[in-house]
Amino acid sequence: MSAPLTVHQFPAFINMQPSPFGLKLETWLRMNKLPYDVEFSPMKMGPKGKVPFVSFDNQVMGDSELIIEALQAKHGLKEEGLNPEDKAKGLLVRRMVEEHLYFILVYSRWADPVGWEPFKKLVFSGVPFFIRGFISNKAHKAMGALLKSQGIARHTRDEIYQMAEDDLNTLSTILGEGTYFLGDSPTLTDASAYGLLANILYDPTQTRLLEILKKSPNLIQYSERMKSGFWSDASRGGGEKTKFTP
Numbered sequence: 001m002s003a004p005l006t007v008h009q010f011p012a013f014i015n016m017q018p019s020p021f022g023l024k025l026e027t028w029l030r031m032n033k034l035p036y037d038v039e040f041s042p043m044k045m046g047p048k049g050k051v052p053f054v055s056f057d058n059q060v061m062g063d064s065e066l067i068i069e070a071l072q073a074k075h076g077l078k079e080e081g082l083n084p085e086d087k088a089k090g091l092l093v094r095r096m097v098e099e100h101l102y103f104i105l106v107y108s109r110w111a112d113p114v115g116w117e118p119f120k121k122l123v124f125s126g127v128p129f130f131i132r133g134f135i136s137n138k139a140h141k142a143m144g145a146l147l148k149s150q151g152i153a154r155h156t157r158d159e160i161y162q163m164a165e166d167d168l169n170t171l172s173t174i175l176g177e178g179t180y181f182l183g184d185s186p187t188l189t190d191a192s193a194y195g196l197l198a199n200i201l202y203d204p205t206q207t208r209l210l211e212i213l214k215k216s217p218n219l220i221q222y223s224e225r226m227k228s229g230f231w232s233d234a235s236r237g238g239g240e241k242t243k244f245t246p
């Protein structure tokens with residue numbers, strides 16, 4: 001029987017969900033024991049032209065944060081225990097991870113020549129050989145243009161990875177000795193942080209960002225804790241399965 005919620009995702013071509021937003025959403029669903037099916041939809045982009053998107057209750061909805069808000073309302077799962085400072089801290093962490101560090105991850109895969117070579121081999125391995133070069137060059141150019149217009153690719157490689165180091169140091173300081181970002185229980189903010197950190201730690205093509213992440217042992221331990229809590233069935237960071245039943 002299919003679950004009442006279908007999550008549309010990029011295929012797990014790095015043996016895990018390569019979209020931090022997609023992994024965030026699935027991690028949050030597992031955290032809240034909500035069953036779901038996954039459809040890998042590389043071409044079928046959702047109502048916002050992005051993945052992940054979901055279908056449930058005869059509606060199709062995009063954006064991980066808005067989807068989670070809708071599901072929280074539907075299932076009465078609001079994170080009530082958090083005080084206003086916790087909520088503010090959580091939002092700041094999510095915004096930094098999703099609106100800044102995320103673009104450095106994209107840069108590391110699609111624009112940094114060191115990351116692009118191994119990444120393209122995995123991403124385009126399923127494309128027929130005779131058009132593989134054409135398709136991968138086209139995607140490479142489009143992602144380069146996106147990163148230029150977003151702004152991150154206007155900096156030098158060293159500047160970009162220094163920014164990543166600053167972001168990861170900030171996350172490490174905020175987490176400190178804590179079990180989760182906002183205390184003893186996992187929250188939406190942890191789903192967001194894990195979505196990104198796991199895509200550095202468990203992506204087999206990562207090099208420079210991984211070296212930087214390893215300078216923060218508490219973030220590594222935290223990622224491993226999140227993985228064993230919510231993704232003990234995963235070969236890497238999670239998201240290669242098409243069904244979750246709590």
Ligand SMILES: N[C@@H](CCC(=O)N[C@@H](CS)C(=O)NCC(=O)O)C(=O)O
Nearest residue numbers: 019020021049050051052063064065
């Ligand atoms: N704010 C959105 C961001 C989603 C997003 O940027 N997804 C990327 C994949 S990681 C995407 O679909 N990119 C394709 C594109 O921009 O054309 C969310 O939280 O879901």
